[in-house]
Amino acid sequence: MEILVLKDKDLREAVTIKDVIEADKEALKEYSAGNSDIPLRTVIDVDKENSSTAIFMPGYIKDKNALGLKIIDIYPQNIEKGLPSSPSTMILIDDENGFVKAILDGTMLTRLRTGAVAGAATEVLSNEDADKFLLIGTGGQAQTQLEAVLAVRDIKKAYVYDMNFERAKEFAKKMNEELSEYDSEIIAVEDTNEVIEEVDIITTVTTSKNPVFDGTRVKKGVHVNGVGSYTPDMQETPSEFIERADKIFTDTKEGVLEESGDVLIPIEAKKLSEDKVSHELGNLLLGKETGRVSKDEITWFKTVGFAGLDIIVAEKIYRLAKEKGIGQIINM
CATH class of the missing domain: 3.40.50.720 (NAD(P)-binding Rossmann-like Domain)
Structure with a gap:
């Protein structure tokens, strides 16, 4: 099984912000049309004393063959260790065979899709x-x-x-x-x-x-x-x-x-x-x-935000990265 690993710089190299805006528009339309299976996010309190939390955001958009899971972990004490306080990872799954096909930096993915969704709204609503x-x-x-x-x-x-x-x-x-x-x-x-x-x-x-x-x-x-x-x-x-x-x-x-x-x-x-x-x-x-x-x-x-944005944007990044030869392939 081959898995494409995409770091933050790979994501920025694979797509433009306009690419992400268009992907976000598709995600919004699929959601409002009722074509997305987006369960409520699952939140697990790992360490209540230190406010450590794990958040799991799964989803599937059949018409886009986009299946995946974003994991966001909130660990405030990481700052004291010189680590990011909210590490995030996106996992894409091949909807034809169930195997993981890509792992993406979730922090950059979130920044891209969140900026782009406001860009999409600005494009259609502002003067x-x-x-x-x-x-x-x-x-x-x-x-x-x-x-x-x-x-x-x-x-x-x-x-x-x-x-x-x-x-x-x-x-x-x-x-x-x-x-x-x-x-x-x-x-x-x-x-x-x-x-x-x-x-x-x-x-x-x-x-x-x-x-x-x-x-x-x-x-x-x-x-x-x-x-x-x-x-x-x-x-x-x-x-x-x-x-x-x-x-x-x-x-x-x-x-x-x-x-x-x-x-x-x-x-x-x-x-x-x-x-x-x-x-x-x-x-x-x-x-x-x-x-x-x-x-x-x-x-x-x-x-x-909702998982459909992450999944469709991640799928687009994955496909463009493969076309451009961006990222690292690991064999499992």
């Missing part, structure tokens, strides 16, 4: 002439979030904000070098209020339990991607903004209503109805929903 972007949060997910928006819109100025201004400045400098092909000026800001009223697109990618921008100050026509807030007690998107949103789309209605404080907190406070969160981006891509109909509409996309 086509949008040219100013604000990225809030400069952690591990930030680069692909930035790149995905630059890939689908002609962004002239991309502002980046982080609670640590020095970190934001370092990130902006690095991104101006690494993403120079997009011809966008990437600028660190010390306060989101400096630019909040002028930007056309906002992406929030933080672990904050409190809103990270002033929802009353965003202009008409803005599109916002809510990427953080993947637990019920996290709320990076202000309820005031969600109340103003004309249209809300999710990656999966079930996941968002189960996991995200961005919607659960305003629903609990009677500031948001569950019905307003019933629209999936996959249905919009399938032509079953109506997206933006005017330049003044305010749109919001909320994602918490």
Whole structure:
């Protein structure tokens, strides 16, 4: 049995962010069409005292011959050992014979598919002439979030904000070098209020339990991607903004209503109805929903992620890597 092993650099070499955006669109459509078998993720408390957790995310999309399992392990104490605190691995299985065919770096896979899903939402929901972007949060997910928006819109100025201004400045400098092909000026800001009223697109990618921008100050026509807030007690998107949103789309209605404080907190406070969160981006891509109909509409996309994104993106990376001779083959 041959297994293709793909490290983080192999993933970036095998695909472009636009490749991943298209794969994410397919995953969203397959899910909303009911063609995906995606069980709820399994969470095992390995060491409650140290908050060590193992998370297993399996799934199968028959029409895409995509079968696999992503494993994410949360080990906060790893930082003290000089190791990543959330190592992740993706396993792809051949759906014809049940053998493992590939092992991929799960951390880079997650960054790619998460950035790309916000890119897909930006492509179909933001105004086509949008040219100013604000990225809030400069952690591990930030680069692909930035790149995905630059890939689908002609962004002239991309502002980046982080609670640590020095970190934001370092990130902006690095991104101006690494993403120079997009011809966008990437600028660190010390306060989101400096630019909040002028930007056309906002992406929030933080672990904050409190809103990270002033929802009353965003202009008409803005599109916002809510990427953080993947637990019920996290709320990076202000309820005031969600109340103003004309249209809300999710990656999966079930996941968002189960996991995200961005919607659960305003629903609990009677500031948001569950019905307003019933629209999936996959249905919009399938032509079953109506997206933006005017330049003044305010749109919001909320994602918490699901295994279908990982599996279809991983399958695409696997096929392209094989075609290009990327990665290492091991025999079992």
